[in-house]
Amino acid sequence: MEIMELTYKITGGVYLVVNPAMEKNLLLQKLSAALKGGLAAVQIWNNWPDDADKLSWIEAVAGLTRFYKVPLLINQEWELLKLSPYLNGVHFDGTPAGFDAIRQAVGRPFLAGITCSGNLDHVNWAHHNQLDYISFCSMFPSPSAGSCDIVMPATVTQAQAITQIPIFVSGGITPENILSLKQEISFDGVAAISGILSADDPEQKVKQYKDALCITTPIL
DSSP states (O other): OOOOOOOOOOOSEEEEEEOTTSOHHHHHHHHHHHHHHOOSEEEEOSOOOTTOOHHHHHHHHHHHHTTTTOOEEEESOTTHHHHOTTOOEEEESSOOTTHHHHHHHHOSOOEEEEEOTTOHHHHHHHHHTTOSEEEEEOSSOOGGGTTOOOOOHHHHHHHHHHOOSOEEEESSOOHHHHHHHHTTOOOSEEEESHHHHTSSOHHHHHHHHHHHHTOOOOOO
């Protein structure tokens, strides 16, 4: 199996989490449009249908993300990094046990991020283990945020005193409330699921998020 060299970084922007429970062709169509709008990263949520062929699904998504030079991460299931050369990293929902052993088992460099919720211990752990980014969920009520607790803006500010790791905010994020949230706190990027995947025009929706973040889209 050919192993891809890690050349990606995650520094901010719009981070899309895709739901493999969606009909595959529709999801790929939505993802293609969103990538054209200028995504910074894509994560596959581990919400698999029972009959999902995970490796072929990952390869299909990577066929789009690689064209746009966007990193592709898997949610939680770090073991898939050993099986698929198309994955660039893993996103953890909490601090994993034995992270040094995970790095050794994967056997190649990979991106790693973590959802901190309102837990500053997770921020300290991410800083100590030199993760690539952290995410706070949920800043606002959201059907896609699941069991995430609401995070107070002050928690994000406290995190910035702990680490310089890029910070993403998620959960109910819209282009409109990005503007109001930026008046309270600073952050590097936003993560979204339904806010983009449910849009009639995902490309335009991503551009609206980027406009709110004041990020321009490079011409390929």
